[in-house]
Amino acid sequence: MTMTRAEAEAIVVTTTATTDKPKAPLSAGRVLILLDGSRLSHAALEAAAEIASARNAEVLGIFVEETNLLRAAGYGFAREVGGSSGLARPFDAAALEARMQALAVQARSSLQQTMAGRGLVQTLKLCRGRVAEEVLNLMQPEDLIVLGRAGWSGIPGSRLGSTARDLARQAPGDVLLWAAPRTQRQDRVVVLLNHDQGANHRAIRLGVEEARRSNQPLSVLIRTNPEDDQRVAEGVRAYLQSEGIAGRVKQVPVASAHAVVRVLQEEGATQLIVSRTSSLFADRGAEALLSELNLPITVTP
DSSP states (O other): OOOOHHHHHHOEEEEEOOOSSOOOOOOSSOEEEEOOSOHHHHHHHHHHHHHHHHHTOOEEEEEEEEHHHHHHHTSTTOEEEOTTTOOEEEOOHHHHHHHHHHHHHHHHHHHHHHHTTTTOEEEEEEEEEOHHHHHHHHOOTTOEEEEESSOTTSOTTSSOOHHHHHHHHHOSSEEEEEOOOOOOSSOEEEEEEETTOTTHHHHHHHHHHHHHHHTOOEEEEEEEOTTOOSHHHHHHHHHHHHTTOOOEEEEEEOOOHHHHHHHHHHHTEEEEEEETTSGGGGSTTHHHHHHHOOSOEEEEO
């Protein structure tokens, strides 16, 4: 049975898990998690739960029936290709509807099971439309959205999915593009800054929070030109000291996205935080940075 948009928007499930552990008041911003049934989506859900628990934040799960897929299935010539088999088969609209409804049920179950025992307020929102647009309509500036870097139709480790790219470029809040981090000899949370970037503080604040939550050391890399003075680096060191964080602050030359990838690998980065206002994204190779690094990347406004 096909849901109308009004029916989809009306289906909202809200639960509060019970626990004997006292909780601090909920944080101002929510943790949003995009659920689509993919393997990365399940991994991202676990990451979102850990972050929400540390923040004691409200959790909003989002499942979107993608209208573009439904529209494509209406064309007789449309075909879908199996992700593992590589075989093409007819794109059947009825089968697609049934699959989406089954995934919505799975999303509800996964959200409830993952949040059970954490004492967090959780809501599942079912929508129909274009995924990025639906998320942007629900998101507030203080929110964090967590999603896999490629959806069920993408290949983990490949280039970013279109939804991930759109949200990284447009979201009013923080966007965590989840990938399973590789264990390295020296795991570090890395914040990448511009020397003259006005949005530095939000990225550094998030880096401090993540370093504490994950119990990892913190590195702050500042992209500079030879003529830049030291005041930005000194200000970052002073801020970290005021937060009780013994972070490493390094100045690195402004270079291409591929050069930045090498620096991050040398630094032992297992998580990256960068503002989308960073001049790095003016580089045509910026997407290569996000694609080649198999680690969680948070993009701040």
